[in-house]
Amino acid sequence: MATYATMVDSLNVGGGRLLPAHLVTAVTVRPTHRRRGVLRAMMTRDLRRAKDAGLALAGLTASEATIYGRFGFGAATSAAETRVDSRGGLEFTASPAGSIAVADNSKLLSVAPEIYRAHLQGTFGALGRQHGYWMRASGAWSEETSEPDKALRGVIRYNQDGIPDGYVTYKSLGWQTDPHTVKITDLVAASDEAYRELWRYLGSIDLVERLTFDVAPVADPLPWMLADRRRYSGSGTLVLTVRDPLGMANGVWQLDAHGGTGIVHPAEGGTVPAGAEAVDIDIAALGSLYLGGVSAPTLAAAGGIRGSRAALDLTDALFTAGPAPYCSTMF
Structure with a gap:
């Protein structure tokens, strides 16, 4: 029972x-x-x-x-769903470091636990993992059964001293997906450099248009690693009533974001459409929000932005993300 x-x-x-x-x-x-x-x-x-x-x-x-x-x-703890537009590859602000090697199932099975122990030691909120994680990371098991996962691929990252300090496993969702998507099933890094280099590798895979990762850190450094941080694929429609004491940006503006690209235009009739997710924002707060250096709820607490919780959450999804402990292990 x-x-x-x-x-x-x-x-x-x-x-x-x-x-x-x-x-x-x-x-x-x-x-x-x-x-x-x-x-x-x-x-x-x-x-x-x-x-x-x-x-x-x-x-x-x-x-x-x-x-x-x-x-x-x-x-x-919380985790975030990450969607990255990887068309044409990802360009990073830092130069490449270390090396990446394609790993077969047996190599992943032997190396992944060692890498995760280093990640666990250095990551606030991380949990130890049971044996099933290594079986899935190696492809010996699929995500839902104990049958082998023949579609799974993986690589290991080695630092300048030749020590493995990160791995990632992933699979294509098939050519029928539009855009063509690669799903990251597990990504573990024992250092910030390893995290960056694994994403650099993922962004270099040919013929891939989108990368997805369902258990990324909420305070993910990836956007700040990219030369074009607008590669993040937040989507939604948000209406902003902007208050500018100089009158230069006053008005009601509609932001339509899809796949990380946003288009702004004046709201029809200069009013907030019925049922729309909307915020009222001071121009100074909009300046702070624009580059993603602060979250919408923080600005709301300071009085610079006003709106429902749902509208603030959408604003955050389109502009920024806040810090949180990170746990990618759901035991």
């Missing part, structure tokens, strides 16, 4: 300190047994046992955010 599983692994809590964390996973209750206290009984007993065992931390990945607050869980 129910399933429940746990494991203990390391959590980076800052300053390179790793603490053992009690990780809860595979929680299910049959529809026929819902609302009978089954989950509450399982989780309460389990958390008490973990406390008695001396574990200070418990964690889980919540499929439904409203369920677990009653057990003392709160959102602690």
